[in-house]
Amino acid sequence: MTEIKRFLKEYDGPPLRLMEVCGTHTAEISRCGIVSMLSPKIRLVSGPGCPVCVTVTAYVDRLVELCREPGNTVVTFGDMLRVRGSEKCLNDARAEGGRVRMVYSPMDVLKLASKEPDQTFIFAAVGFETTAPVYAALLRNATDAGIANIRLLTSLKTMPPVIDWVCRNQGGVDGFLAPGHVSVVTGSRIFRPLARRYGIPFAVAGFQGDELLVAIAALVKKRGSGCVMNLYPYAVTENGNEKAQAAVNQYFSPHDAAWRGIGVIPDSGMELRPEYARFDAGSGGLYEDKGTNADCRCGQVLTGALTPTQCPLFGTACTPQTPQGACMVSMEGSCYHYYLNKRG
């Protein structure tokens, strides 16, 4: 490892921009202080890898509406509570009497729903390919147990289409730190077409400090080559977890999806199949995205076009206590981490 660390610190080749497309990678990179270990010629850029950050305002608005309807309880992960739609966030709605519950796992909804059969429990189903299987498992368990008062409001997205979008529309990325846990489910093979098409290396990375360092070093070494390197082999295989993929395919199918700051990317999301419409809380057509602050640059930060510090609101109007956009609210948001660690 000492050699690898030295290599990264002393790198003096052409300047490189490497993009991490996993919010959890962004958070771990911050936590381990990795930026301080890299040569200034290796720049890490955060991509659209935080599902909370890329959620459009229409989705949050719908959740806010739903939690105020009598007979509904919106259930969610913690991060979604503070993301604002065009006006309010779920915390605001809760303070005004809306029914909102926070859980650690979507599976917790089963118990809630069976205890209160007259309430409709709507789960704010955000996530990438990592979390989609969990929702599939939830629905399967609900069906087996005869629990009918569960719904999903989905904002499920997939990685390859948005990575493709970044390569086509933004460019300037010399290597991708591929999302580790997405790959656990999908397998590392999903990045091959992209690597080949654009001639850019992909390194599937784990989440420990040294795993991230090795992955970054591999991308630097392999710059210019369209290869996919699996540096998380004890969790990721070429084909991934096929049972989980089958479960996802049973309940969901690819669909257009709207990404904050990008707009609609065809087939970049997943929606419930028509035969499971009874579990849908009205997820279709939630494409509108109108931020409350016109100067918010979340969209450009999310695609790596701007660094957080280049946003006019960063650190002034927009701080973790007074977040203007999702990138500052989410604890995996780039802006939040730049602020926390005073990254340049």
Next chain:
Amino acid sequence: MCVAMPGKVVSVVGTRAIVDFSGNTVPAEAGLVDVKPGDYVLVHAGCILQVLSKFDHDTLVELFEEIENA
């Protein structure tokens, strides 16, 4: 959003498992992977996503050297 942690399966009953994370035990969904007690698994949002093979620090460095020399 892929916070997931490695833990050790304590017991399995049908599609529910109990997983231990350094002395913290939590129930987890086990319907997406075949697991047995003693397996090290990756758990995300209350659901087991994969059984882990043994992590060897040296493997990581070896992998990198392979890439370097390829």
Next chain:
Amino acid sequence: MKITMAHGSGGKATSELISNLFAKNFGNPVLLRMEDSAIVPGAEKIAVTTDSFVVTPLFFQGGDIGRLAVCGTVNDLAVSGAVPKYLTCGFILEEGADTEELDRIAASMAETAKEAGVTIVAGDTKVIEGRGGVYINTAGVGFLPEGVSYSAAACRPGDAVLLSGNLGDHHAAILSGRMGIENTIQSDCAPLNGMMEALKKSGARIRAVRDVTRGGLATILNEFAAASRCCIGLSEEAIPVSEQVRGFCGILGLDPLYMGNEGKLAAVVAKEDAEKALSAIRSDRYGENAAVIGTVTEEKRAAVLLKTPIGGTRIVTELYGEGLPRIC
């Protein structure tokens, strides 16, 4: 028996509650005079503090709201260098609170007060409508010895930063109950007056001391850095966290640096005195795992920097937001 509005009316029910429950547990000559104020002997300089306790559940792994109510206030006095002496306690009870539980809480307070060498000399009880909640306020008075004066603004380059033990235990114990995660993590709720006496007796030159409560170690060290306008460098590997708490934090995406404790202190002492300060802390029953975790560096900026196990450096800010468990 359940608390009713009658218990708060100031009549017979109230005086019975006081004699049969509170006085029975706290009984001491001053309190038993049952005057409107406690008249006690004093000192040249006194330290005064207050805190309120609203934790649920009332009884948790390793402690209860009563023990917490005594320790919280005792510790605020102790870490300012004072010898904690007297406590008042006010109870706000919601109708439906259980008197057996209250008795347990009062007994716990009495036991903890005895351990901490303080007497509860005055109190108050109010009853309001509600669903059985119990809220406690304690105010404390301590005597400051001559020549003892600590301040967050007193840290200087070269000083050593010490932590008296494992981070996060209290917060993790409370959250475990709420999130249904089973483990054997105990709240570390404890009085630190003994530890502070040992520290003072060691002769170490002490600059600043705070107890590590809500907001965690990160918040306190940032307070020191800001007040002293100094840079504190920490080594992540030196910071003690138990395996179980680490695992717990991993599951919920929490950072031990921001977790609350109720029986740990962070102290900045002169470099040459680090060893004897550490021995003094370790000699106390609550000082197991105490460690030197960093130093005040020469850098001229007010910040807290952490060296990570892989050799990176990151800035540690104070706590922003609520520290909600991170899942996504």
